[in-house]
Amino acid sequence: MIQFEQLYKEVLPVLQSKMDEINYYEYDGITLEDIWNFCIKKRWRRKKVEELRLYEIVETIYSVKPSEIVSYFQIQQFRSENWFEDISNHELQELLKSKTVESDK
Template structure:
């Protein structure tokens, strides 16, 4: 379910138009929900959406640049990725305490 669904439905044609423009510029893989969430999280995070006027919403959507949306999506992806999920406990300990493991390696030689 989309946050602020009533407003989302009102501006859906605008979001579709902006998404088409973005795709014409060679940016694939962006969904309407990505545009909407970007606006909610970055453009309107300090605003009360119950009080925002429809023309402000439309203006904001039309002023979006593909590069800022892509950057936002990349940052979100980096923040949500668990870089160490494939490591076992010993490998994690070695990463966190490399000096201990390096000393034991030199002692063995």
């Protein structure tokens, strides 16, 4: 059975070409893995690996717009980010408590 890791190795030159295009438009911070993960999680999320043909994979990679990748990862960052991870439970309760006391005034 084919896995995404095997396909990644096959389409690495295509990913590199897309990466060159993205760099040309000065989108910094996007890696080959970011492009690949975007395709897996966004474009192919409802497809099985076995159903994908090589030409479909190449077409998908070339059709990805840099702004789509940036938007997708920004949204993922907002969804997964724990804004209060550096605060203890007690400190969080104190913050919430003080907020409700101030709003009652």
